[in-house]
Amino acid sequence: MAHPGAAMYVGMLTAPEARTRLEGIARWTEYGAGPYEIVALLDDPAPVPQPHAGRVFLVEVRARALVALQDHYRRGRRPWDLGPVRVRAGMPADEAGERAAALAPERRRSVLATAERFLAERVRPFDRDRAACLAYAVLLQLGEVAYETQEVGGRTWLTPLQEAVHASQMRSPRPVPHLRFDGARGPVGYVYRAGSGWVLDFDESPEAAEIAAAVRLWRGVERGGVPRVLHDEAGRPLRNGRALVLDGVVPDGTPDPVAWLRSLAAAVEGRHPARLVL
Numbered sequence: 185m186a187h188p189g190a191a192m193y194v195g196m197l198t199a200p201e202a203r204t205r206l207e208g209i210a211r212w213t214e215y216g217a218g219p220y221e222i223v224a225l226l227d228d229p230a231p232v233p234q235p236h237a238g239r240v241f242l243v244e245v246r247a248r249a250l251v252a253l254q255d256h257y258r259r260g261r262r263p264w265d266l267g268p269v270r271v272r273a274g275m276p277a278d279e280a281g282e283r284a285a286a287l288a289p290e291r292r293r294s295v296l297a298t299a300e301r302f303l304a305e306r307v308r309p310f311d312r313d314r315a316a317c318l319a320y321a322v323l324l325q326l327g328e329v330a331y332e333t334q335e336v337g338g339r340t341w342l343t344p345l346q347e348a349v350h351a352s353q354m355r356s357p358r359p360v361p362h363l364r365f366d367g368a369r370g371p372v373g374y375v376y377r378a379g380s381g382w383v384l385d386f387d388e389s390p391e392a393a394e395i396a397a398a399v400r401l402w403r404g405v406e407r408g409g410v411p412r413v414l415h416d417e418a419g420r421p422l423r424n425g426r427a428l429v430l431d432g433v434v435p436d437g438t439p440d441p442v443a444w445l446r447s448l449a450a451a452v453e454g455r456h457p458a459r460l461v462l
Contacts, residue, residue: 192215193208197209197225203309205225225249228246231244232307239277240276243274247271250269254336254342258390264336268334269336269343272345273345280316280320283323284323285319287326292322296322300318300321303317307321351370354374359377359378361441362460363449363459365392365395365458365459372391373387373392375445381436382436394456402448402452408436409434409444410444412434413447414430414431428450
């Protein structure tokens, strides 16, 4: 008998739209009963476009299923018992199109019908993403998408590829001023302003997910800004006992982004210290 929360996601995990299966995985992380419910998705190669650092990447459903299962095992401090997994980094959408276009026409034609069927049955992308997803499907059918089979680490619940990707996501310089959040192996996220909006730029590691959740929680306290935290002359947040001393709101569009960042940093510093870079 299915448990009460299963109705929230079970149908989504077998939907023909890849993006709906991703939503099902996200709901499983909140309501799921056990790994057996999504383990089959570790073999799901359907691509879903995902923006990152100004580019669009094609990320397979299996990658999101793996992350959800790893989080499940990590929270329970359980040893990984699902064996080796197939992994690959997300492919830039423009790279998929270029690689498919560079194929010999006869090779592309030989799998086009199969790729179209895969798209219709397992992906069903939005129209704007169809060309990139079809290109990826063609590469899949021709065996032109490379994978590695890797073990999940016993202490991190990550694969070696995931560890390398997490590190690479944070190497490039960010606009200043910004807040930098560090994990055990270096930066895991940044917060900075781009134009009139604020960017929460975190990698996909468990550490980053926890910090990003804390940042979003504080961002949601006031609409259109963050609570202004008062500081002393040495730059330390003022407190009344353990509570921060607040004074109004720093608007998102403030001409003083440093004040906005300092207030955010003060709010999360207890568990997630940040470094203000000017």
